[in-house]
Amino acid sequence: MNKEFLEEYSLFRKFTCEVPGQMNSIPQPPINMVCRHCGDMQTFNMINNYWEFQDFMNSPSADQKVRLLYQCQSCRQFTRQFDVYISPDLDYVYKFGQYPEWEIKMDKNLESVLGKHSKTFRKGLVCESQGYGIGAFAYYRRITEEIIDELLDSITDLIAEEKKVEYKLALHKTKQTRVTQDKIDLVKDLLPSILKPNGMNPLGVLHSELSEGLHAESDQACLENANHIKSILTFLINQIIQSRESAKGFTESMKSLLEKKSKK
Ligand SMILES: [Zn+2]
Numbered sequence: 001m002n003k004e005f006l007e008e009y010s011l012f013r014k015f016t017c018e019v020p021g022q023m024n025s026i027p028q029p030p031i032n033m034v035c036r037h038c039g040d041m042q043t044f045n046m047i048n049n050y051w052e053f054q055d056f057m058n059s060p061s062a063d064q065k066v067r068l069l070y071q072c073q074s075c076r077q078f079t080r081q082f083d084v085y086i087s088p089d090l091d092y093v094y095k096f097g098q099y100p101e102w103e104i105k106m107d108k109n110l111e112s113v114l115g116k117h118s119k120t121f122r123k124g125l126v127c128e129s130q131g132y133g134i135g136a137f138a139y140y141r142r143i144t145e146e147i148i149d150e151l152l153d154s155i156t157d158l159i160a161e162e163k164k165v166e167y168k169l170a171l172h173k174t175k176q177t178r179v180t181q182d183k184i185d186l187v188k189d190l191l192p193s194i195l196k197p198n199g200m201n202p203l204g205v206l207h208s209e210l211s212e213g214l215h216a217e218s219d220q221a222c223l224e225n226a227n228h229i230k231s232i233l234t235f236l237i238n239q240i241i242q243s244r245e246s247a248k249g250f251t252e253s254m255k256s257l258l259e260k261k262s263k264k
Contacts, residue, residue, distance in 0.1 A: 001068065001093070003029045006082060010102050010129045011095050019090040022058040023051040023066070031070060036100065037078035044070035044080055063088040065096070104129060113237050117143050124230065133223030140229040141210060145180045147233075152183065154240045157247070158192050166190060181210050195239055202232045 005015040006029075020026050028046040035042040048069040051057050068082040083097030095102075104125040111118045124139030152174055159167045167190045174183040188203035195202060209225045209232075 001027055001029060001084065003031050005093065006031050006068070006070075007033055008105075009095060010104070010126070011098060013129065014092045014094050016092045019061060019086050019093060021061060021090060023049075023054060023061045023064075024057040026050050026061060026066075028068075030073075033070075033080060035072040035075060035078045037075045038072060042075075043073045045073055047071045047079070061086050062090050107234065107238075109241055110234055110237055113241065114143070114147070117146055120146075124226065128223065128226055128230070131219060131223065133219035133221065133226055136226035137222040137229070140226050140233070141180075144206070144210065144229060144233065148180050148183055149174070151233075151236060151240075152187055155187070155191070155195065155236075158194055158240070158243055159190070160192060163190060163192075181207055184210075194243065195236065197235070202235055206232045 002015065002017060005017070009015055028050075030046075031044050032041055033044055034040065035044075046068055048067065049057075050061070050066045050068075051059050052067070064086050066084050066086065068084060070080040070082070072078045081097070081099045082095055084093050085096050086093050104122060106118065106122060106125065110121070114121055120139055120143050124136045124143070127133075127135035127139060152171060156164070156167060156171065167187065170187045170190060174186050177183060177186075184203050184207045188201060188207060191201060191203055205228060209228050212225060
């Protein structure tokens, strides 16, 4: 077994690897995950054996289901459990069960900015990781609809002075429609260059992805759209946070500079 596989992989996602043919030769790597008892990241060690339901230590491992019990090294109270299937040709494994349930890791910045919406975003990530594109798309679209007003408001800070009046006017018009695409349409051409990596307009892309939406019929096609929406939201939110922080840093260093000068 592999640390990354145990820590990161969602249920039924195949992990390609070479599995030893005998149960007692399968590695038992320590893993680092959150302990619900200690309340933070801890090292967990495997405390059972792969062959516990077999007659022999060296029972064949091909086409078998195994259980892995991991205990927190620190408190020795909290345990995590994984149920893993080993392929007949010993060339991949996947989890078919996990306790506590698998949770996808989310960008900390994004999580705090999204606040109450972060649960919806997380559901989108889960759908995406399972290949459920239609579900992922629906969740990301929902988030976009919920945060679009705040998002467009926040962009105001990044607009150059000479364009601010024009942007605010457009922003005012966005409040008169409830259709997300229409809102985006009103302001997308006024984006500052800092929000246009390589000249690409993220709001323009967001607009077309949302419009195309669930007309894309297959999970695979929706997965692509969903992934674009996710990347754009992440990019915009991170850019807004970053420029706010650098603006704050700038103001603070100016302030201390001026204070020093006035002391002279
Ligand atoms: Zn613990």
